[in-house]
Amino acid sequence: MRPLSTAGLLHVWERGQAQRPFDRAETLLAAGLPDQSPETVAGLSIGQLDAALFTLREQSMGGWLRAYAACPACKAELTFTLRTQDLRNSAAADAPAGTGRVSRDGISVTYRLPSSRDFEELPPTLDVPAIRARLARRCVTEALRDGRPIDAGELPPELIDEISEAMARQDPQAEILINLSCPECDHHWSDFFDIGSFFWMEIAVMAKRLLADVDALARRYGWREADILAMTPWRRHTYLQLGER
Numbered sequence: 001m002r003p004l005s006t007a008g009l010l011h012v013w014e015r016g017q018a019q020r021p022f023d024r025a026e027t028l029l030a031a032g033l034p035d036q037s038p039e040t041v042a043g044l045s046i047g048q049l050d051a052a053l054f055t056l057r058e059q060s061m062g063g064w065l066r067a068y069a070a071c072p073a074c075k076a077e078l079t080f081t082l083r084t085q086d087l088r089n090s091a092a093a094d095a096p097a098g099t100g101r102v103s104r105d106g107i108s109v110t111y112r113l114p115s116s117r118d119f120e121e122l123p124p125t126l127d128v129p130a131i132r133a134r135l136a137r138r139c140v141t142e143a144l145r146d147g148r149p150i151d152a153g154e155l156p157p158e159l160i161d162e163i164s165e166a167m168a169r170q171d172p173q174a175e176i177l178i179n180l181s182c183p184e185c186d187h188h189w190s191d192f193f194d195i196g197s198f199f200w201m202e203i204a205v206m207a208k209r210l211l212a213d214v215d216a217l218a219r220r221y222g223w224r225e226a227d228i229l230a231m232t233p234w235r236r237h238t239y240l241q242l243g244e245r
């Protein structure tokens, strides 16, 4: 994994503007893994993709995250820090197997774990149970009733639930829950943490900050964007401070 450079960060931000969240995660990873083919990155399971995003975040900006949330009870705005080390699910350290098998009532099903591609092609209006069911059916690679092949569309809902649960157990990194408590009203709640959207928001903030620096230095000294971006952050900041004297 290669840490994001200043130019790489801007490139990812620019490409990601018009992309959907899963494509953004892939664009990010492609910047960190330039030697991997786009097909390889697109084929990673969600847990593998998130684990790789955590690594890229750690190598590019370190292992501490500064996060925000609004209390659902009193609407107070909370700021807190999280450690990537705590968020990474320890179970994901063992590379998950790409496929699995479940059997029930004479039907035996082989499936693969969903990748970001599978999520991308879901209609945007579905709720969580519908998404899980759609994914489970989509990822069935073989379904046999008493040894004879049947269509994934014919699988009973209980079996679909079982496949979803087995997928979640096998790819635990795919869902990360954080426990939060409000210092104002003592309300406790849990929320999903998604490294892909978190990292993207950070990149958007940093990209705008960088472009503001380029703007200020180019106006003041007439330097080219490429030359300003090639400077270390310390040198850029020092020039900016000198100009404010």
Ligand SMILES: [Zn+2]
Pocket: 071, 072, 073, 074, 075, 076, 182, 183, 184, 185, 186, 187
């Ligand atoms: Zn509260």
